[in-house]
Amino acid sequence: MQGYMHKISTTVSVATLVACLGMAMPLSVNAADDADIAEGKKLSFDRKKGNCLACHAIEGGDLPGNIGPPLIAMKARFPDYEKLRAQIYDARINNPNTIMIPFGPHEVLSAKELELVTKFIYTL
Amino acid sequence: MKKNLAALTVLLMIATPMVAQASPESDLKEFRSHFTNMFPEVPVDDFINGVYSVDEASRAQWEQFEEFPPYEIYISKGEDLFNKKFANGKSFATCFPDYRKGVRQNYPKFDTASGEVVTLEGDINKCLTDNGEKPFGWKKGKIAYVGAYLAYMSRGNKLDVKIPNDAAAMDAYNRGKKHFYAKRGQLNMSCADCHYYNPGKKIRADILSPALGQPTGFPVYRNKWAAVGGDGMGTLHRRYGGCNKQVRAKPFAAQSDEYKALEYFHTYMSNGLEVNGPSLRK
Numbered sequence: 308m309q310g311y312m313h314k315i316s317t318t319v320s321v322a323t324l325v326a327c328l329g330m331a332m333p334l335s336v337n338a339a340d341d342a343d344i345a346e347g348k349k350l351s352f353d354r355k356k357g358n359c360l361a362c363h364a365i366e367g368g369d370l371p372g373n374i375g376p377p378l379i380a381m382k383a384r385f386p387d388y389e390k391l392r393a394q395i396y397d398a399r400i401n402n403p404n405t406i407m408i409p410f411g412p413h414e415v416l417s418a419k420e421l422e423l424v425t426k427f428i429y430t431l
Numbered sequence: 432m433k434k435n436l437a438a439l440t441v442l443l444m445i446a447t448p449m450v451a452q453a454s455p456e457s458d459l460k461e462f463r464s465h466f467t468n469m470f471p472e473v474p475v476d477d478f479i480n481g482v483y484s485v486d487e488a489s490r491a492q493w494e495q496f497e498e499f500p501p502y503e504i505y506i507s508k509g510e511d512l513f514n515k516k517f518a519n520g521k522s523f524a525t526c527f528p529d530y531r532k533g534v535r536q537n538y539p540k541f542d543t544a545s546g547e548v549v550t551l552e553g554d555i556n557k558c559l560t561d562n563g564e565k566p567f568g569w570k571k572g573k574i575a576y577v578g579a580y581l582a583y584m585s586r587g588n589k590l591d592v593k594i595p596n597d598a599a600a601m602d603a604y605n606r607g608k609k610h611f612y613a614k615r616g617q618l619n620m621s622c623a624d625c626h627y628y629n630p631g632k633k634i635r636a637d638i639l640s641p642a643l644g645q646p647t648g649f650p651v652y653r654n655k656w657a658a659v660g661g662d663g664m665g666t667l668h669r670r671y672g673g674c675n676k677q678v679r680a681k682p683f684a685a686q687s688d689e690y691k692a693l694e695y696f697h698t699y700m701s702n703g704l705e706v707n708g709p710s711l712r713k
Contacts, residue, residue: 361635
């Protein structure tokens with residue numbers, strides 16, 4: 308019985324692990340992640356930093372603009388976390404004439420801040 | 432790949448003659464139809480009302496405030512300044528003999544002799560210095576009052592900015608056009624990003640006005656300017672500086688060549704629309 312269960316749970320774990328790598332990993336599973344996400348939210352809403360609300364509706368943010376699309380269902384729109392980070396880093400790669408700020412190249416957000424913002428946006 | 436190349440060639444073939452033709456007249460046509468296509472329900476003459484031409488929600492309140500406009504006393508202050516005799520016995524009327532018929536609609540002008548764009552503010556201060564008086568500051572205060580009075584006397588006249596067939600005039604026009612469409616500042620945005628591509632949209636809680644019709648209402652009384660200390664009145668170049676700062680770009684000086692060129696292009700694009708300055712804005 309013990310051996311049997313063990314075998315099943317190994318198979319399940321591998322499957323879970325594979326699934327996690329693809330999607331669920333950045334979900335807040337521990338306190339450190341929660342803190343990062345809270346910090347990322349602060350940076351995203353801060354007018355002197357991300358100020359994403361200037362152009363995007365974001366859950367929990369007041370008086371959003373509507374120049375860009377609402378930031379919802381991000382995991383469906385960006386199955387690949389790296390692509391989301393790239394969009395926030397420099398939106399010109401997808402749309403050379405975009406109004407969205409090139410946050411990375413223009414150093415509006417540092418590498419660390421960009422990571423935190425991306426982490427938060429990915430939870431939306 | 433081949434297909435893309437073919438598509439690109441077609442695109443280039445379409446695009447090339449357009450570039451070759453770009454003249455102020457064709458620019459104006461394109462500029463105008465961009466906004467009339469974007470806002471088919473707004474009569475073209477209504478764009479002079481700035482953001483209120485495209486924001487039904489705040490329009491009623493604004494119209495109510497316009498009944499007892501806060502800029503009114505500055506029109507009278509401007510009138511007093513206008514009529515006050517200079518030490519040499521002359522007055523502004525010497526420099527603006529047509530002020531009763533209205534002069535605002537012809538600014539900015541291009542002076543082919545000096546090769547410079549001449550703004551209304553420039554001529555106000557030139558009148559002072561030519562007559563041995565001290566010039567006003569450029570962005571607010573007395574220059575805005577006299578400007579408000581002259582705009583008020585010009586209300587209803589249609590903007591008629593001329594671009595003479597002159598290399599320096601075309602150069603100024605093109606520099607202004609470039610400023611309008613060029614991305615700038617740490618935030619990397621152009622005037623066009625906000626006022627050409629996204630008018631009517633909200634940037635945070637502010638609704639963006641269309642660039643068409645923006646200059647007609649200047650100088651303006653802005654609640655925001657009144658709130659930061661001062662009397663609320665300001666010139667178009669004061670506003671340019673504010674919009675440059677918003678994108679963390681270093682603003683140019685009021686009445687710098689850069690802003691005069693921008694005003695030249697920006698105002699030319701509104702030719703044919705009525706002067707309605709001074710105006711009230713948020």
